[in-house]
Amino acid sequence: MEGLYGEHGDRLRRQGGLRGFVLIRVTGDAEEFKARVGPLLLRDPVLHTVLLTHLAERADGNGGDDHAEPTYFSVHRGGVVAGAAMATARVVALGGLPMGLVPDLVGVVAEFVPTAQMVEGLSGVAQRFSAAYAARLGREFSEAQAMRLYRLGKFVAHRADGRPRLATEGDIELASRLIDAFGHDVGEPLVDPEAWARDRIDVRRLWFWENNGRVVSMAGHRGAAAGAARIGPVYTPVADRGQGYGSALTSHLTERILDGGMRPCLFTDLANPTSNKIYAAIGYRALADFKRYKVR
Known part of the structure; x- marks a missing residue:
């Protein structure tokens, strides 16, 4: 073509x-x-x-x-x-x-x-x-989501109880459930959550935060592109929110990207003031506002 x-x-x-x-x-x-x-x-x-x-x-x-x-x-x-x-x-x-x-x-x-x-x-x-x-x-069209693109300024590490670990093949079912929940939370459920989870795990770009042997948060990141790497999605189940797990996991991935010589960036949902506050605390600074529209 x-x-x-x-x-x-x-x-x-x-x-x-x-x-x-x-x-x-x-x-x-x-x-x-x-x-x-x-x-x-x-x-x-x-x-x-x-x-x-x-x-x-x-x-x-x-x-x-x-x-x-x-x-x-x-x-x-x-x-x-x-x-x-x-x-x-x-x-x-x-x-x-x-x-x-x-x-x-x-x-x-x-x-x-x-x-x-x-x-x-x-x-x-x-x-x-x-x-x-x-x-x-x-x-017809209608607004679906308002987003903000951030890139890292001065990094400020965040910690929480527990530790990060890389998701493995044995985690595909759990990762599928979590990304499906995330999709429904933001109003954009994936057609095939299992395929998404398998793809991310295969390329070693999906991480969990564990506390007391239990997964309490999940975050992914994309591969490096022209010196930058994008974190997302970041998802913490409702029952585990407010403990700093998502912040700690985002901080961990940010640090890994920096150690690899890349510049971290991420999108946030402007309808979620908590996540925007968290990312700002880690050192992310706003670059531009984006929007997503549905066409039907």
């Missing part, structure tokens, strides 16, 4: 002079996409953590959480890559796409991927894109 498109499917869209031409390249080849948009994404690896992490995992042979085949979009203005996005049958990921590129991109995404049920990106960008995407397809 390869093409050059502008708004309404035009090959080129003039926006005032030669430097105003906007081209949109569409491909299903992750390596080709990475070669095009890499310099743009690498300007701020944390802001672009979603796309960079996805590309790193594809290069490692990991299809990601939903194992879908993505379509990739690069937006070129005046011969320079100005924006990037990807879409699967389930979700459109806009990353740090600038607001001004939404009108150019939305029609092309709707043409190639008309089935997406979710759009996520910078707050205002995601809202504008979702509205236009839904309108083009005769669908």
Whole structure:
């Protein structure tokens, strides 16, 4: 799949002079996409953590959480890559796409991927894109989640009773139950919690906090991408909250990422003031606000 498109499917869209031409390249080849948009994404690896992490995992042979085949979009203005996005049958990921590129991109995404049920990106960008995407397809949209992207400033270690341990194959059933509970808590249950748990455990990126021989919290992290590594999800069952277990486990993973020479980052749910307070106490500082919209 390869093409050059502008708004309404035009090959080129003039926006005032030669430097105003906007081209949109569409491909299903992750390596080709990475070669095009890499310099743009690498300007701020944390802001672009979603796309960079996805590309790193594809290069490692990991299809990601939903194992879908993505379509990739690069937006070129005046011969320079100005924006990037990807879409699967389930979700459109806009990353740090600038607001001004939404009108150019939305029609092309709707043409190639008309089935997406979710759009996520910078707050205002995601809202504008979702509205236009839904309108083009005769669908409706609504806000699903407000998030904040944090990157670590000065690290402050946190401790709690118990200890961290890496999840193993024998923990797949437990991890499946915990991630299923997490999904229902945030209103986005996974289609296959067991597959998610197995994938994370296979690549050694899922951890538990144990106290008195009992698992009281769970946290995962993604692989390193362009010098950054993203923590999440972090989940503590209701009965075990308030004891600092989630803080201690997040602190542990933060320290491991730092020891590996990477910069930690994470997303938080703005509807959960407790988690935002916890991450700030560990040393995380806000970078940008993101939103996720449902399209139905």
